[in-house]
Amino acid sequence: MKLKIFEINTVFQTVPLIKDLILKGKINLTFPEYRDFFHMCGLIEKETAVINDMRFQIAGKYALKDDNGEFIIDNDHYTFADDSVMNMFLKEIQELNITEINLEAEKLNIGSEKLNINDCPQIFDAVLTIFQVF
Numbered sequence: 001m002k003l004k005i006f007e008i009n010t011v012f013q014t015v016p017l018i019k020d021l022i023l024k025g026k027i028n029l030t031f032p033e034y035r036d037f038f039h040m041c042g043l044i045e046k047e048t049a050v051i052n053d054m055r056f057q058i059a060g061k062y063a064l065k066d067d068n069g070e071f072i073i074d075n076d077h078y079t080f081a082d083d084s085v086m087n088m089f090l091k092e093i094q095e096l097n098i099t100e101i102n103l104e105a106e107k108l109n110i111g112s113e114k115l116n117i118n119d120c121p122q123i124f125d126a127v128l129t130i131f132q133v134f
Helices: 005-023 031-062 083-097 121-130
Strands: 002-004 100-102 108-110 131-133
Touching: 002 005, 005 031, 005 083, 005 100, 005 121, 031 083, 031 108, 121 131
Parallel strands: 108 131
Antiparallel strands: 002 100
8 A cells, every 4th residue: 555654654643542542442343353453553563663754854954962972953943053953853844745655565445334424524544544444
């Protein structure tokens, strides 16, 4: 399955919510579907680690560091020498986010009757990214 990095991030951030909905029975999976879902979660976790490493490397090229070589963080954001440096950083991060990678998995087929997630709009994008709903 081909996914853009921003899609992987969306899924990664919502996996705890999806797991909770599975445990509560709002997403009703058979054992094989459940196993496939957790296999996909493992793949997404591994890809996220690589993506985060790439982001860290990009930040290392642009963000300011203190005397100990640690990033200078202000309000949970990197600091930059000036706006032009910040814009180069943002451009490279945006290019990374739209990069498409091949995740060694297929979308998981699931019947719409197995999804009771109307009260959880924050996970719609992630569910449609990993599940083929029929």
